[in-house]
Amino acid sequence: MSSDAIAVQTAEATGQPWVQTLHEWVTTVDHKRLGILYILYALVFLVIAGLEAIIIRIQLMRPHNAFVSPQVFNRMFTMHGTTMIFFVVIPVLFGFANYLVPLMIGARDMAFPRLNAFSFWLTALGGFLLYFSFVGGSGLYGAGNAPDVGWWAYAPLTSRAFSPGHSADYWTIALLVSGFGSIGTAINIIATIISMRCPGMTLSRMPLFAWLNLIMAGMVILAISPLTAAQIMLSVDRYLGGHFFDTQAGGSATLWMHFFWIFGHPEVYVLVIPAFAFASEIIPVFSRKPIFGYPVMVGATACIGFLSLSVWAHHMFTIGMNSYANSFFAITTFAVGIPTGIKIFNWLGTMWGGRIQFKTPMLFCIAFLFQFLIAGLTGIMLGTAPFNWQLSGSYFVVAHFHYVIVGGILFALFAAFYYWYPKITGRMFNETLGKLHFWLFLIGFHLTFDLMHIPGVLGMPRRIYTYEPGRGWDTLNFLVSIGAFVQGIATLVFVANLVVSYFKGAKAGNDPWDAWTLEWSVSSPPPVYNFSSIPTVASRRPLWDLKHPEDPDSRYE
Amino acid sequence: MSAITTRLPETSVPWKLPYRGKVGMTCLIFAESAIFTIFVVAYLFYVGKSLSGPTPQEVLETPIFYTICLLSSSVTIHFAGKLLERGRRGAFLLLWLLTITLGALFLYGTGQEWHRLIHEHGLTISTNLFGTTYYSLVGLHASHVTAGLVMLGIVLLFGLAGRVGPEQSSRVEVLSLYWHFVDAVWVVVFTVVYIVGR
Numbered sequence: 166m167s168s169d170a171i172a173v174q175t176a177e178a179t180g181q182p183w184v185q186t187l188h189e190w191v192t193t194v195d196h197k198r199l200g201i202l203y204i205l206y207a208l209v210f211l212v213i214a215g216l217e218a219i220i221i222r223i224q225l226m227r228p229h230n231a232f233v234s235p236q237v238f239n240r241m242f243t244m245h246g247t248t249m250i251f252f253v254v255i256p257v258l259f260g261f262a263n264y265l266v267p268l269m270i271g272a273r274d275m276a277f278p279r280l281n282a283f284s285f286w287l288t289a290l291g292g293f294l295l296y297f298s299f300v301g302g303s304g305l306y307g308a309g310n311a312p313d314v315g316w317w318a319y320a321p322l323t324s325r326a327f328s329p330g331h332s333a334d335y336w337t338i339a340l341l342v343s344g345f346g347s348i349g350t351a352i353n354i355i356a357t358i359i360s361m362r363c364p365g366m367t368l369s370r371m372p373l374f375a376w377l378n379l380i381m382a383g384m385v386i387l388a389i390s391p392l393t394a395a396q397i398m399l400s401v402d403r404y405l406g407g408h409f410f411d412t413q414a415g416g417s418a419t420l421w422m423h424f425f426w427i428f429g430h431p432e433v434y435v436l437v438i439p440a441f442a443f444a445s446e447i448i449p450v451f452s453r454k455p456i457f458g459y460p461v462m463v464g465a466t467a468c469i470g471f472l473s474l475s476v477w478a479h480h481m482f483t484i485g486m487n488s489y490a491n492s493f494f495a496i497t498t499f500a501v502g503i504p505t506g507i508k509i510f511n512w513l514g515t516m517w518g519g520r521i522q523f524k525t526p527m528l529f530c531i532a533f534l535f536q537f538l539i540a541g542l543t544g545i546m547l548g549t550a551p552f553n554w555q556l557s558g559s560y561f562v563v564a565h566f567h568y569v570i571v572g573g574i575l576f577a578l579f580a581a582f583y584y585w586y587p588k589i590t591g592r593m594f595n596e597t598l599g600k601l602h603f604w605l606f607l608i609g610f611h612l613t614f615d616l617m618h619i620p621g622v623l624g625m626p627r628r629i630y631t632y633e634p635g636r637g638w639d640t641l642n643f644l645v646s647i648g649a650f651v652q653g654i655a656t657l658v659f660v661a662n663l664v665v666s667y668f669k670g671a672k673a674g675n676d677p678w679d680a681w682t683l684e685w686s687v688s689s690p691p692p693v694y695n696f697s698s699i700p701t702v703a704s705r706r707p708l709w710d711l712k713h714p715e716d717p718d719s720r721y722e
Numbered sequence: 723m724s725a726i727t728t729r730l731p732e733t734s735v736p737w738k739l740p741y742r743g744k745v746g747m748t749c750l751i752f753a754e755s756a757i758f759t760i761f762v763v764a765y766l767f768y769v770g771k772s773l774s775g776p777t778p779q780e781v782l783e784t785p786i787f788y789t790i791c792l793l794s795s796s797v798t799i800h801f802a803g804k805l806l807e808r809g810r811r812g813a814f815l816l817l818w819l820l821t822i823t824l825g826a827l828f829l830y831g832t833g834q835e836w837h838r839l840i841h842e843h844g845l846t847i848s849t850n851l852f853g854t855t856y857y858s859l860v861g862l863h864a865s866h867v868t869a870g871l872v873m874l875g876i877v878l879l880f881g882l883a884g885r886v887g888p889e890q891s892s893r894v895e896v897l898s899l900y901w902h903f904v905d906a907v908w909v910v911v912f913t914v915v916y917i918v919g920r
Contacts, residue, residue, distance in 0.1 A: 276742040352749040360742035386749055390756035397757075398764065401858055406848030409764060409858075415773045415851050424760060 194278035195693060196263050199285050201589065203260030206289060207253045208660075213296075214248035217241045219653055222646040228634040238630035239313035244295070246316030247336065250432065251343055252292040254574060258439040259288075259350050261581055262378045264589065266354060268684035268691060269372045271363025271700045276356035284349035291343025298335035312336035315628070317425050320410035320418040323399060334403060341396040344389050351385035354378055363683075365702040370722075372682045372705070373456060376463050377442035380470045381435055387474060388431035395424035419484060426477035433569065434473040437537075438466060440577035441508060444530050447584050448512050450680045451527035452519030455706060455718075458511040465504035465511075472501045482553040491550040498548030505541055509534060524678075525599035529580035532607055536572030543568065543618070561621025567614050571652075579606070579659065586663070587677045591689040592670030598662040602655050609651030617645050681706035743896040751903045754866070758907055761862055762914055765855045769919050772850040781843045784916045788831030789908065792867075795824035796905040799874075799898045807891045815881045821901070822874050825867055832864045856915065863911050866904050873897055 190198060220241050224232045233241065263281065267274055275281045295312075302310040312332040314322040323333045358379045362371070399421075401407035408414035410421045449456045456462065478486065478494040486494075512534055521527065543565040547553050556562065579602070586594050620638045632638055676685040686708055687695060704710055704718035769778075802817035836857075839845045847857040877894060880886050886894070 277746060280746075348750075348753050352746050352753070355749050356742045356746040359745045360739045362739060364737040386753045387756055390753045391760045394757040394760035397862075398761075398858065401847065401854065407854040407858070408848070408851050409854055415768070415771045416854075417767070420764065420767060424764075427760075 194282045196267050196275045196278065196281060197691060199281050200260045200264030202285055203256045203263060206292070207257035207260060210248050210252040210292060214245050214253055215653060215656060217245040217248070219649060221245065222649040224630060225642050226646040227643060228632050228639055230631055235630040236309055236313065240311040242628060243312050243315050247295060250316065251340060252295065254436050254570070255347060256288055257578060258436065262354055262439065265585065265684060266357055266375055266378055267361065268687070268695055269375050269682050270358060270361060270366050271683050271696060271702065272357060272361035273695045275353050276361055277353050280349050281353050284346040284353065287346030287349065288343045291339045291346065294335055294342060295339035298332050302332035302335055303330050317429065320421040321412065323403070324411060325403060337396050337399050337403070341393060344393045344396065347385055347389050351382040354382040363699050363702060370702060370705050373445035373459065373462055374442045377438050377445065377466055380466050381438040384431050384435050384438070384470050388428050388435060391424055392428035395421065395428070422481055422484065423478070426480045430477040430480065431473045434469055436574050437569065438469070440533070440574045441466065443577045443581040444512060444533060446682065447526050447530050447580050448515050450678050451522045451524060452516045454515055454519040456511070457514035459705065461507060462511050465507040468504040469501060472497060476501060479548050479553070482550045483557045495548055495550045499545060502541060502545055509538055525596060525603060526580040526584040528600070528603045529576050529583065533573060533576040533580065536568060536576060540565065540568035540573055556621060558627055559621040560625045560627060561618050563627050564614050564617035564621055571610060572614065584678070586666070587673030588684055588689050590667050591673055592666050593673050593677060594666040594670060595662050598658055602658045602662060605655035605658060606652055609648045609655055612648030612651060613645050616641050616648070676708070681708045683707055741892055743893060744899065747896045747899045751899070754903065758862065758910070761859045762910060765859050765914055765919065768851045768855050772852045774850050776843050776845050778852055778920050781839055781845060782916060782920060785831050785835060788828045789912055791824045792828040792905055792908055795821045796902050798824065799901050803891060803895050803898050806886070806894055807888055809888045811887065815878070818874065818878055818881060822871060822878060825871050825874065829864060829867055829871070832860065859911060860915065863907055866907070870901050870904050874901070
């Protein structure tokens with residue numbers, strides 16, 4: 166398998182016509198190229214969904230604003246949420262997993278290279294379908310274009326009566342198709358990690374990145390599949406006149422909520438576990454210490470994965486479940502805090518006494534630690550059923566989950582971008598621009614999402630397109646919107662840094678960070694076949710062993 | 723290119739990892755199980771909640787013969803795999819063909835039942851909740867049987883062309899894993915639809 170991968174792509178000459186280059190990229194089955202495609206695809210959608218967020222924030226900047234109509238506002242928050250979850254964060258995480266997992270475990274490619282390409286193109290088709298709804302969603306009904314049912318698409322909003330055009334169909338089909346892609350990639354990641362490790366790479370010697378992605382892929386399989394099933398049911402309802410979620414025929418709208426959140430909550434952990442994986446690789450390298458408590462980190466992650474499958478109904482406290490269900494879901498939600506706390510202490514333990522280098526990736530990781538802690542604490546607050554009854558459906562919830570996704574996941578992602586940029590492109594990024602990006606984004610993030618908690622507590626509901634003046638929300642909303650602009654500018658700095666450094670950056674060399682995992686042993690960017698000879702490892706830090714033959718890790722295992 | 727020099731390996735340590743096909747299929751089976759679980763939950767949740775007839779008690783007949791067909795195809799595919807491993811191609815092809823026949827018979831049985839329900843009892847997917855959940859669950863399973871039959875058929879064609887030998891037996895085993903899964907799901911669907919649901 167590896168030999169024909171070499172034969173296919175050795176023809177990579179510099180002066181070939183662009184059509185041929187394009188053809189190579191479109192037909193590629195190489196895990197590194199697919200990884201880059203995933204990442205670029207996600208970046209495009211990041212900009213689109215970011216613009217949608219800006220539109221939302223302009224509309225809410227002052228009371229009685231009329232920047233967009235209520236209908237357009239509904240479409241914007243629906244598309245923003247759906248795009249960010251399914252077509253930004255999932256693809257970008259799969260992109261990093263695709264690129265890095267084979268390199269880290271000493272393999273030449275994923276277990277199923279063609280399935281890998283197929284999964285990517287399915288995901289790409291899903292995103293295309295979702296955005297094609299702007300053109301095709303109206304249908305013959307003139308019912309308005311893009312989906313406006315919210316990213317959770319509660320019944321009966323999705324029924325024919327309330328979504329008469331095709332917009333909800335595009336939403337359903339887009340998620341169904343990209344869901345198949347996600348399941349394919351998850352299968353691929355698991356098979357790669359189980360079956361493709363290089364000699365000596367036992368499970369207990371795998372980099373934490375590989376371990377955490379293994380757990381993430383397992384959760385994708387168990388969490389995305391219920392969503393797929395629910396989308397099939399919704400399609401049956403919409404196309405074949407079924408009654409799954411049709412309350413007038415005895416169906417249940419609550420059942421859709423259950424099915425959606427059985428997917429929806431584990432999904433949060435599907436997104437955050439790779440963020441943990443980034444932090445677990447980056448923090449040790451910039452603290453110049455091995456990770457603290459490796460086996461506990463693996464165990465805690467597995468524990469989070471397991472617990473997260475039994476917390477979904479904490480999104481549904483307000484629908485009126487009985488007290489046993491409320492207590493059960495509150496307790497399981499609190500329980501997730503325990504393994505998460507263990508992980509935070511382990512990262513702190515890694516930094517403790519280390520010789521910390523405050524490079525850009527490390528700055529983002531440190532911010533990630535603190536912000537993720539706060540996000541977890543507001544999560545515990547919302548997991549308390551009585552408190553939740555008060556604040557569910559308010560901007561407090563919006564602030565909470567954006568703290569998780571932006572303050573936690575996105576910060577870790579930025580760290581990953583800076584950390585592996587030299588490996589992927591062969592060039593160093595500009596450190597000054599990186600630090601500018603960090604500080605701007607940090608200020609913008611806290612301006613937006615710290616303040617956003619307060620209108621929530623003051624009673625501002627989510628999803629409203631405007632509000633009355635004089636309720637104490639005006640100034641706060643104005644500042645929140647200003648923060649959103651600051652984040653937008655910071656993101657432009659980030660993109661500019663990526664582009665400029667690609668052409669002007671200093672040569673990175675194999676191992677600019679003096680790191681320890683196998684991807685840093687090959688050239689930057691890595692050759693198509695990754696390893697000219699398959700490496701053999703004897704410890705968790707093979708490059709440390711190589712650089713310090715007098716005191717290798719393998720002696721202590 | 724690659725800077726790492728292969729460290730002296732412990733050559734005595736054998737390095738054998740599970741076959742990727744089997745791992746991949748196991749993962750797919752887990753994913754499919756999750757999908758079926760949701761459909762089964764929906765079916766059970768809606769038992770007896772239809773606002774109009776016909777009800778399962780009135781119209782369903784237990785398909786014992788076709789169930790025996792499908793379940794015995796699991797046995798034939800198992801022995802077909804064993805025969806292929808030992809290199810007995812002719813016997814393998816014969817059992818493989820038998821497996822396909824049994825699977826096709828089962829599918830015919832499902833088709834016949836649907837025909838009866840639609841034409842005699844007027845039960846379609848949009849009639850009531852029973853129709854919606856019944857056709858979705860049984861149809862989801864039938865679509866998996868169909869997909870399985872297509873894959874089995876491809877192997878049969880390659881086999882008839884003389885391209886399937888013992889060296890392919892691990893791949894054939896992956897396919898039979900899928901077929902066993904489809905059969906196991908039928909046990910659940912059968913229990914839910916024809917026993918619990920009535």
